[in-house]
Amino acid sequence: MTLRSTTNRSKSGFYIEVGCPGCGGRLTIESSFFVLTCEHCGSVLRLTMPDTPVVYVVRAKVTRREVRFGIDRYLKSNKLPLTGSDLEFKHIYYPYWKIDAVLLKVRNDIIRVTYRQGEDGQRETSNERRRTDINLTPYLTTVGAGGQFEGIPDTIGMRVDYLNVLPYSRTNTQDGFDAMPVARPWSEAWAEVVARVADIGEVAIADFGMNRTELFNPVASLVYFPYVIVESYAGGDFNRWVVDGVTCRVLAHVDEVSPLDYGEKEAAADLEFGELDVDFHRCPNCAEDLPAEQSYVYICRNCHQMIVHELFARDISQIALVSAQYGQDDLLFPFWSLKMSAADSEKFQHLFGGMYRSDRLVIPAFKVGNFEAMYRLSKRLSAALPQFDLQPIDTFDRRCLPVGLSMSEALMLVDVVICRAELDRNPEGLTQHLKATTEEVSLFFAPFHKENYFYVDSALGSVTFEKSFVS
Ligand SMILES: [Zn+2]
Ligand SMILES: [Zn+2]
Structure with missing residues (x-):
């Protein structure tokens, strides 16, 4: 029946790739679902979140060749000389706090209602009506969690809507990539998000009573997003390009020498992260199979x-x-x-x-x-x-x-x-x-x-x- 299969449908489209404990096959699960049936072996599985933020990684999809090509395309369109042969590549994973919450909006508006009256429909009367609209919607955003790094955007932005992420682990990260430390604590990121939402609230002035804009039930996780940093000193000129590791887009071009700030290592020390777990969907007490429905x-x-x-x-x-x-x-x-x-x-x-x-x-x-x-x-x-x-x-x-x-x-x-x-x-x-x-x-x-x-x-x-x- 349709009711069962569509319960708790999510629109965020944040996909997590995990391995099946039954057959080892790769599975993709929408982040808001926690029960799934393995498409390879039919095992009913359950995704368990730890009580500390989960860490995910987005794998880079671009090769050095493609990055170079992307930079040249960028330079060409800006009428600049193309890259030389001395390019230095640095591959990094930059951390972002991902915040999932529920946004409540209460809006009080006065609306003007117009009626047509009379047989000819010509006579018009209008009056004002108070209307209160209450809306609850999923809220998803990302906030930079690493140190200041010129050219790296402070949010993954809309890309997060269709991101494919893997649980962060040694086997899921790519060779040659360095993960930047987390320099910004969760409390600070959350305060920023709350302030952003308050800004939305301030724009909407109530026509009567009071409006309300508030976030509920925040869940934090950490996402490492790949960037390729390319530097060149050709002909004595310094150039640095920050390239998106998924789309290959040049995000920033810096031509003044500035040291890279990778953030304070110490700051990350007191943060605790958890791992998500995929297990058979069974009773923890007697191991009886539980229904495949979420x-x-x-x-x-x-x-x-x-x-x-x-x-x-x-x-x-x-x-x-x-x-x-x-x-x-x-x-x-x-x-x-x-x-x-x-x-x-x-x-x-x-x-x-x-x-x-x-x-x-x-x-x-x-x-x-x-x-x-x-x-x-x-x-x-x-x-x-x-x-x-x-x-x-x-x-x-x-x-x-x-x-x-x-x-x-x-x-x-x-x-x-x-x-x-x-x-x-x-x-x-x-x-x-x-x-x-x-x-x-x-x-x-x-x-x-x-x-x-x-x-x-x-x-x-x-x-x-x-x-x-x-x-
Ligand atoms: Zn399986
Ligand atoms: Zn049982």
Whole structure:
């Protein structure tokens, strides 16, 4: 079914090449996926990230001949004499911090709506309407992590969108290439990215209330990108060219002698990096094979251990199923149930708990097309939750859909959902950032069946959402 195969689809297109532990074959995996089936031997594999940044390397694709050719082409187009025979080549890998995060944008605009009236459609009236737009999008950027180096760009830029990377290791780096030390700590790179995002926010001035531009859930990794540095002293003139090791483009031409600054070696000493691991997708307790579908949560069908595939995840206090009479064709959709602190539930329960005064907020544990659709479903389920009869389960029914939205994403969405709900009550727009503390996390599955263009919950028959919401 399409829902399963497209869960958690990523658009970043950052590809990692790894080796299969079963057959040794080379595999390419999109960075946001962590379960894959080996196309050579059929083994189901899992990619595990360490809790320290992973280091990747992009291999150079250009030969000395091609680099020289590239420089000559550059010189020719700038009407300069071509290169001589004394070229010196230096091959380097320059480090970049790669930052993956989620960007939240809340925008308050006043829009002008024009209506045509009358039989002839000639009479026009117009009025102004307040509109609040909430958007959550993946955010990917790179920031230079090495020392100052004239001609080396401070970001890999758009190229990162279709980069093929390998885990950094002795065998994956090329002969003759030197990796530059990391001179800029992560904290500094992150501060720069936060400042960049704040700049975006400042450009958009709210027409009412307050706008919000914020980054959530940052994940850091390090990418070594190849450059070829070519120097020449022909005829007593110094020239240095910095050439992109993937595209062969000349990025900089320096004709004043300046020493190369390779960055401070000491600075890199206290940084810790981890290696990603590719392993068979099995239960860590009893080695039973786990389903080939990507999910953040599994229950081993043999020993019934819960397996949460997420770094820094909190404990899931319970996995439950909504009891109801339902058919074999029903789908069991997963939902995160997040218990708010007593103080917060006092403050926010009017937004979700409805007449049942629930202290829990429900967030769909699968990807829903857009934020507004997710918000409506979250609100309906939060209101319905106190009426559900939840029974703990220790095995997944075949009708259970995979958990396609991680716990950390759900925890982040709590604040955004509260902010959105407050807007319903307060159309003047937000005047403060609302934050809530989540005390406990559990997961439940609720049965839904198809009715025309909708999924309808089979327990109460009252919660519905459009089939097209599920991406
Ligand atoms: Zn294989
Ligand atoms: Zn097991």
